[in-house]
Amino acid sequence: MARPLGFIHCGLADARAWDGLIDSLAMDVDPVLIELPGHGTAEDWDESRDFSDQAVEIALEALPPDPVPIIGHSLGAVIALRLAIEKFYRVSSLVMIEPVFFAAVKGTxxxxxxxxxxxxxxxxxxxxxxxxxxxxxxxxxxxxxxxxxxxxxxxxxxxxxxxxxxxGDVLLWEDRPELLRAGRLEEIDVPVTLVEGAKSHPVVPAIVDALGRRIKGAE
CATH class of the missing domain: 1.10.10 (Arc Repressor Mutant, subunit A)
Structure with a gap:
């Protein structure tokens, strides 16, 4: 039986961004392709709402009720991190590719x-x-x-x-949901993998390092 696997793309992309990765996976997966508000086939962003609140809502509606692995890229990685902290019972593992959580390196x-x-x-x-x-x-x-x-x-x-x-700035730069508040990252209790690209902006390795120091067992 195919294993459900959630994917959340980066800003300005859509679910098609994952085609190459999905095709390359050795395992048999049932991809759950989550699109950000205003992207792909997702509903438009409701400007009266926080963008990441709406993104989390879309993700929860798309994901199966049982916990599944989630892979996110860039903005999508930070949305996935929010799910792992606030809706931990829906996430069995987390891969963050080039997470652009600028608030984690604020003041550096x-x-x-x-x-x-x-x-x-x-x-x-x-x-x-x-x-x-x-x-x-x-x-x-x-x-x-x-x-x-x-x-x-x-x-x-x-x-x-x-x-x-x-x-997305109130999430990425200001951390409105307070994901970085003392103890929250430390409470994540699922396997976490952090990935930086060979050509990533210099801020990405710094963010990966900052998050990795606080998430127990992060690779």
């Missing part, structure tokens, strides 16, 4: 650098240039592929959703 040199690097895309977005904002954001956080080589429909998809990136 590398955290300050990340904030400065993000300022350029925010200025472009604030000046009414979503296409330039999306390009700048992708060049900072993408996979290294030149923007002009991305298929036009995918570029348009990202441009249309670039405003949603700031919706």
């Amino acid at each position: 040199d590398v955290g300050d650098k990340a904030a400065r690097d993000m300022a350029s895309y925010k200025r472009k977005l604030g000046s009414g240039s979503p296409a330039m904002a999306a390009r700048t954001f992708f060049e900072l956080w993408g996979n290294g592929r030149p923007w002009d080589e991305i298929p036009e429909d995918i570029r348009r998809y990202m441009v249309d959703r670039i405003g949603l990136i700031e919706a």
Whole structure:
């Protein structure tokens, strides 16, 4: 019988981002593809609500009632972390790929650098240039592929959703749910794997290290 496995993608992506990984898995899995508000086929973000609250709600509706392993990337990794802390009875293990939980390195040199690097895309977005904002954001956080080589429909998809990136700031930069409060990370009682990429922004290894020091048994 196929094993359910939850996946939560990064910002500006959709469930298709996991196709390559799913195809490469040696085990027989039943993928539960969770899409963030305003992404893919998910409902639009309700701007009267906290973005991550809505994302958690979408995830809980998609996941089976019994605990399952969850893999998250970037913003999706931090949503998955919130599930593992607040809805621990629904998560049997957690893999966080390049978690962009900037609040974990607040006040550090590398955290300050990340904030400065993000300022350029925010200025472009604030000046009414979503296409330039999306390009700048992708060049900072993408996979290294030149923007002009991305298929036009995918570029348009990202441009249309670039405003949603700031919706995650209260989670990623401010930790509104207080996931970093003393004792919360330490209470996680499932296997946790933290993954950084060879070409990740320098803030990612620092975040991985900060989280790994507090989550018992994290690899």
